[in-house]
Amino acid sequence: MRILLTLVRKDCANFLRDKATLSITFLVPIALIYIFGQVFGINRKDSGPSGIQLAVVNESRDPAAQKLVEALAAEKAFRLVTTRAGAGPAAPPLTEQDAQALILDNQLRFGVIIPRDLIREDAIGVRLKILSNPRNEIEAQMVHGLLQKAIYSSVPELLGRSLIERARQSVGGARMDRFAEALATSITNTFGGDRDAIQRRIESGDFGLSFLQRPAATRTGTNSEPSGSTSPLAGLVGIETQQVVGQQVKRPEATRVVGGWAMMFLLFAVSGSAAAFFDEKKTGIFQRLLAAPVRRAHILWSRFLFGTLLGLVQLTALFFAGRVMYGVDIFGNFWNLAVVCIAAGAASTSLGMLIVSFTPTSAAAQGVATFVVLTMSACGGAWFPISFMPEFMQQFAKFTIVYWAMEGFSQVLWAGQSFVQILPTVGVLAGITAGVMAIAIWRFNRGRLFE
Amino acid sequence: MTKRFGGLTALDGVSLDIARGEFFGLLGPNGAGKSTLMSLIAGLRAPDSGTMTLDGAPLSVAKVDTRKALGLVPQSVALYEELSAEQNLKIFGALYGLRGAALGARIDEALAAVQLADRRHDPVKQFSGGMQRRLNLAAALLHRPKLLLCDEPTVGVDPQSRNAIFDFLERLNREGLTVIYSTHYMEEATRLCSRIGIIDHGKILAFGTLDELLAQLPFEDEITFPATEVTAGLAPRLAALGSVSSSRDLHRFRPHAGTRMSEFYALAEQHAVPPRLLAHERPTLEALFLHLTGRTLRD
Numbered sequence: 184m185r186i187l188l189t190l191v192r193k194d195c196a197n198f199l200r201d202k203a204t205l206s207i208t209f210l211v212p213i214a215l216i217y218i219f220g221q222v223f224g225i226n227r228k229d230s231g232p233s234g235i236q237l238a239v240v241n242e243s244r245d246p247a248a249q250k251l252v253e254a255l256a257a258e259k260a261f262r263l264v265t266t267r268a269g270a271g272p273a274a275p276p277l278t279e280q281d282a283q284a285l286i287l288d289n290q291l292r293f294g295v296i297i298p299r300d301l302i303r304e305d306a307i308g309v310r311l312k313i314l315s316n317p318r319n320e321i322e323a324q325m326v327h328g329l330l331q332k333a334i335y336s337s338v339p340e341l342l343g344r345s346l347i348e349r350a351r352q353s354v355g356g357a358r359m360d361r362f363a364e365a366l367a368t369s370i371t372n373t374f375g376g377d378r379d380a381i382q383r384r385i386e387s388g389d390f391g392l393s394f395l396q397r398p399a400a401t402r403t404g405t406n407s408e409p410s411g412s413t414s415p416l417a418g419l420v421g422i423e424t425q426q427v428v429g430q431q432v433k434r435p436e437a438t439r440v441v442g443g444w445a446m447m448f449l450l451f452a453v454s455g456s457a458a459a460f461f462d463e464k465k466t467g468i469f470q471r472l473l474a475a476p477v478r479r480a481h482i483l484w485s486r487f488l489f490g491t492l493l494g495l496v497q498l499t500a501l502f503f504a505g506r507v508m509y510g511v512d513i514f515g516n517f518w519n520l521a522v523v524c525i526a527a528g529a530a531s532t533s534l535g536m537l538i539v540s541f542t543p544t545s546a547a548a549q550g551v552a553t554f555v556v557l558t559m560s561a562c563g564g565a566w567f568p569i570s571f572m573p574e575f576m577q578q579f580a581k582f583t584i585v586y587w588a589m590e591g592f593s594q595v596l597w598a599g600q601s602f603v604q605i606l607p608t609v610g611v612l613a614g615i616t617a618g619v620m621a622i623a624i625w626r627f628n629r630g631r632l633f634e
Numbered sequence: 635m636t637k638r639f640g641g642l643t644a645l646d647g648v649s650l651d652i653a654r655g656e657f658f659g660l661l662g663p664n665g666a667g668k669s670t671l672m673s674l675i676a677g678l679r680a681p682d683s684g685t686m687t688l689d690g691a692p693l694s695v696a697k698v699d700t701r702k703a704l705g706l707v708p709q710s711v712a713l714y715e716e717l718s719a720e721q722n723l724k725i726f727g728a729l730y731g732l733r734g735a736a737l738g739a740r741i742d743e744a745l746a747a748v749q750l751a752d753r754r755h756d757p758v759k760q761f762s763g764g765m766q767r768r769l770n771l772a773a774a775l776l777h778r779p780k781l782l783l784c785d786e787p788t789v790g791v792d793p794q795s796r797n798a799i800f801d802f803l804e805r806l807n808r809e810g811l812t813v814i815y816s817t818h819y820m821e822e823a824t825r826l827c828s829r830i831g832i833i834d835h836g837k838i839l840a841f842g843t844l845d846e847l848l849a850q851l852p853f854e855d856e857i858t859f860p861a862t863e864v865t866a867g868l869a870p871r872l873a874a875l876g877s878v879s880s881s882r883d884l885h886r887f888r889p890h891a892g893t894r895m896s897e898f899y900a901l902a903e904q905h906a907v908p909p910r911l912l913a914h915e916r917p918t919l920e921a922l923f924l925h926l927t928g929r930t931l932r933d
Binding site for chain 1: 698701705706709713715726731774783
């Protein structure tokens, strides 16, 4: 028994001394549990997505349209964009063209157009238009559901108004007023109540149709047929859904998924490559190299170039596998995809080198890398849309390489954007690379790696 | 040259002049400053004070091109073990500007010299320790340096491989290569080196040929014998012939200059001390080394 306990004590001592294993055993799962907890709304009063920017174009003068806007604003998942940015306090309201441009420019992914003829004149019912860039299917489905919920909660009043308007057109305004007065009098005489109030409700179309508030399914496309659902409102609410971006993508699901997983494994690969520095130090190869006509800068930058090349090759290979297995179209915008892959590879390599510059051993570097890569992949949108997370985490995501790489892949493969259009994203990745490499080189020059 | 690491002075005003074609041994215990001195010469570190020149040209960390004249055999096997012997040599040769046929010829020559020509395509990880050490040496010689720095290159090597390395180094030295050889094995320094510097605590304690160094010993012979009842009468009588240092179980006798050893043996016979208990040691490099560096264990 004593021998057994001695051996167990030995295992415990080894385990506690191995910081990499400790990190993977405790720190990584705790971080991931926290992130997934935030995604699924555990301990959050306001679970579900949040902070999704939604362009709202209200072309209608109808007060009910304003109520619809207010209903959308009250939905915590959305942050409404109703005016042109940067135009000062007196910014003009958005137009449909503005909303489309914002979506095409990837500044936001969803928009609602409330048309001037919100209340149909040709039939009983209302019409709305949804613009979308469903680059992430899960997010798109959730947003459409939330949009419909907000719309249908406002629609009964609109439907009543539609009925009244239709009746006015049919029988004339004066007759309609007399009809409303007579009907209110009749109701008051039969059931009691305030005749004037009842008349006002009839004239405003408030017929108590709230029982109809049940969200309908939607479908995407560029046609303007009413939504083909089984909801009682389906025939009364005409929702035209226009997919602004990605219509040409043949395999949207695979196009969305491949980039995220590719990025995560790229980060693992380049972190491992950077950690090989420790092996080279341990085996004396650095001594041999630095005794040759080789500078430290040669060693650092050669590893950076290798990592970047590895990134390009690995990402291209994984996207090519996506093409073979799922038909992802990588050749339609191949050179821009290559540019994003190079930028993502460079940024990932710089991160790997930064981790190595701050850690004392290969095992420690691998432990930190595992933690950083998994956390960054989860937060950066490699696994699920970042809109599922609280807004502060969405803001944090913008500091991650994964987020910007995913943006780049989306711009190239989903939106088919040009080189000029992807430059800002590539520029952010290049900026991250420059900043992180500067810190890493500073650390390498002060650290003991080359001692 | 002086080199400090924080509060520790690793090299304290070391000054050496090594002639072209010399096989210079740097002998010292662990932590004496051997590797620090080698790293300064190799340009891996800069001294805090002092300068180095090779054939009159200054050597420094910043002057990368001057390192082409140097070859370093690190203490560890500094090779890419997943790559073959030939791939390793191609990489290290290319770093010194060797290309194409010239590089190929040098690789053939180096592999033949270290008797690894038939294993050139095998990954280094499949090599024995001795083979790896030989390849480690070959990698430092591809560019034909003027000065070869060997930092304990035979650690953990079997006698056959060690002998092969010695033979190879001796041949290179005969052909004109200057070698600085760091070791703590006395027999290596004795066999290989034309001059030896004994270093400890960052200072050169002794410097010269083997004979010159041995002459620095304050004694020529040393006789040790156990401290037992049999020898109890002998030890006090030796003061007239030389110095005696005694520990709990051992007496160490060193004769005065001019004392004949026959006088000692006659005295031992008088006290009936059997000759088998007497260990007579001639002056050795190890004796000098221990005399200069002490017997305290080093970490």
